[in-house]
Amino acid sequence: MSDVQVLAAREVPLGGLRAMTVRRTLPHRDRSFVGAWCFVDHYGPTPVGPGNAGGMDVAPHPHTGLQTVSWLFTGEIEHRDSGGVIGLVRPGEINLMTAGHGIAHSEVSTPATTTLHGVQLWVALPQSARDTDRGFEHHAPEPVDLPGGAGTARVFLGSLTGVGTSPVHTFTPLLGAQLDLLAGAELEVAVDPAYEHAVLVDRGEVTYDGASLRLGDLGCRDAGADRMVLRAGPAGARLILLGGEPFEEEIVMWWNFVGRSHEEIAAFREQYEAGSERFGAVPGYVGAVERIPAPPLPNVRLQPRSRHGRRD
Helix, strand or coil: CCCCEEECCEEEECCCCCCCEEEEEECECCECCECCEEEEEEEEEEECCHHHCCCCEEEEEEEECEEEEEEEEECCEEEEECCCCEEEECECCEEEEECCCCEEEEEEECCCCCEEEEEEEEEECCCCCCCCCCEEEEECCCCEECHHHCEEEEEEECEECCCEECCCCCCCCEEEEEEEECCCCEEEEECCCCCEEEEEEEEEEEEECCEEECCCCEEEECCCCCEEEEEEEEEEEEEEEEEECCCCCCEEEECCEEECCHHHHHHHHHHHHCCCCCCCCCCCCCCCCCCCCCCCCCCCCCCCEECCEECC
């Protein structure tokens, strides 16, 4: 019997002027984190028509207490934020935005984009760093051959032993990589036993330490293993590998905010709606709406979640 926990994705409409449907595996009722990874959206391939019909147009919106990781397989997205950054998200290049104390940003697919396909990931910031300044980093990792001729990897965060290391800064120990496995390939690779690990299937099928994963599945394994074995199906596989040391803090995550209590989230919402400098303005965004308004808080108290589950 495998020790891998398989989380099936659920389809969720992405907010914004042009609603895209994404496959979401984290947060999940059965698991809140893999390391400090707290949010995993997987989308596409989605055709984009002339004038970006059906593309992505997410108007300025806020974040606190997290880092966002944008990673594309196909397409191109323009990022703008209230720190003054204008950047392009391109296939095989990581854009990491640090919200910290507060930030606002927009995401719009470019006119040249005909297909959108990628992942949007969030990392919860620890107490020691969650009020840090806004920040943005970009890195284009080169593909590296995997052991045994199994395929290639691009390590965009952290380190994968014998494969590669990313210079991008995180506030907790993390791993993020794209693995492209050849048809029928078997990969055995050393991993940090202090890390939890997860494998997201973007294309094809794979067996992860004995568990069968298909499109959109997230296979998760708790800390303790020092090796990982992946076997690709007959068509090969493209995977996102995530990992990190167990995140022991409790967080409250609602809409685009990560905080530590219901009251704090309510304060973030109120400040955003009041136009607080905590979030600032996004210069240069042109769309049908100036910004996405915050939804009303639910009529129940927001409960903290941890790696041990949601507190009732």
